[in-house]
Amino acid sequence: MPEGDNIWQLFVKGLRGETTVVRIHKDATVDELINKISERNGIPAETQRILYTTKQLVYGQNKYLSDYNMEDQSNLTVVLRLKGGSNTVEDLSPPPKQLDEDVETTEAPDMISWEDDPNTPRAKMSCGHAITPETLTTFCESLLSSGKYVFKCPYIGEGRAYCGKEWTYLEVRRLAVLTADEKKQFETKISDNYLRKGMGIQECPKCHSLCERINKKHKRVVCPLCSASDGVEFHFCWHCLHQWVGGGIEKCGNVSCGGEDPRLKILRDCKKKTIVGVANCPAVRACLKCGMLIEHEKACKHMACVCGQKFCFICLKPDLNGHYQCGSYDSPCEIAEVQKTIPADN
The missing domain is CATH 3.10.20.90 (Phosphatidylinositol 3-kinase Catalytic Subunit; Chain A, domain 1)
Structure with a gap:
């Protein structure tokens, strides 16, 4: 040629x-x-x-x-690209967020912005839908600003079908590639929102009223407001927040529901790691006060949740009057078993 x-x-x-x-x-x-x-x-x-x-x-x-x-x-x-005049401070935009190499990406367009540039990586969320780290960060920030503490997929497909699958904070933190400042902002806001609206409080999936169970063992609950307005009792599952479609009181009939708080499965299935020389410690624990999931990343065994609760990540003993019961930050102690209940819901 x-x-x-x-x-x-x-x-x-x-x-x-x-x-x-x-x-x-x-x-x-x-x-x-x-x-x-x-x-x-x-x-x-x-x-x-x-x-x-x-x-x-x-x-x-x-x-x-x-x-x-x-x-x-x-x-x-x-x-x-114009600089500001009159000695204004230049706005330095942060560099684009980079996904980890082992994150599963997809060529599907971003579910919110519809970004489809092949040079812009989009993470495949656990529900299968695509989103960029920047869009995920912005979307979750908007949920936190509105008082939410649970992140749900906003994807709407054919026939106006709403995904609504919950993303854990651990997933959001990783796929949104949160910076140190963003982690602090997210965790503080999640805890504040949870302590204000949470502590055993949910929203009715139909009328969105705040609800609290009289008996915390009940999985199948009835919203009195929806029942009164419709003339028919509205039953929903406390764990998956979908309408109860089956019989009985243990299984709601929704395929995606495991019949328990989804955080319990995360606690059971999390990987094991070595912390201050103690092997086979669970890498994820629930805060002893607010129930927020905390993942151990590195360094010492002493944890301080954003809600203010301090405890040992290995033995799960809380601090007493500012002192940890199991010794110094780097001393081995006995591993507490995997948590089988969420503290705030007991």
Whole structure:
């Protein structure tokens, strides 16, 4: 193939109302293209955005023109990135969030923003739906701001079918790639919302009234408000928060319901790890006060939940008057068995 057939003409517009022609090899990198444009217009690469259709060309990530499905005689647009005047402090945007290599990703579009750029990784949530870390963070922040402490998938499919599957905080924390500041914000808000609305309180899935069980052993409960307004008793499952569709009082008839608080399954199935030399410790525990799940990451065995409760992650003994009962932060102690109840619901 002649060399000329490998050279593309790209039309770059957006500055001074003019269109500039850039000639470049079809196998060139995005960096090479942006550098050419920068040389042509005299503007540093970091202060301009280059767009092809709705996609921004990403500088410094070893991308090629072919990664954006570009072709000969494609049209590009330059957008200047303006600094604030009058000595204003420059707003430095955080770098894009990067998913762990072992996170399962998907090519399906983001369920909320409909982002479908193949260069933008989207995590596959436990319910199977796709979302980017940034969208997941923003969505969950909105739930927390509205007083929620449970994260549920908002996906609406064909026939207006609502997913509504619950995501644990552990899943959200990992797939939203929360920063240290975001973790603090999330955990504090979850605890505040839970202590205010939780502690054995749920929302009726139909009328959304706050409800509390008279007998905490009951799985099948009746909402008096829905029953009075409909003229028929409305029964729902306390654990999965769906209408009770079966008979009896133990199994609600919903396929997705395990008949127990979903946190108990997480506590049973969590991985084991070594903490301060003590092997086979559960990696996840429920706070002794508020019931929030806490995952041990590293360092000492002493935990301080955002609700204020302090306890040992290994033996589960609470601190007394500011002192831990099982010795110093790095001393071995006896492993408490896997928790079989959620403390706040006892």
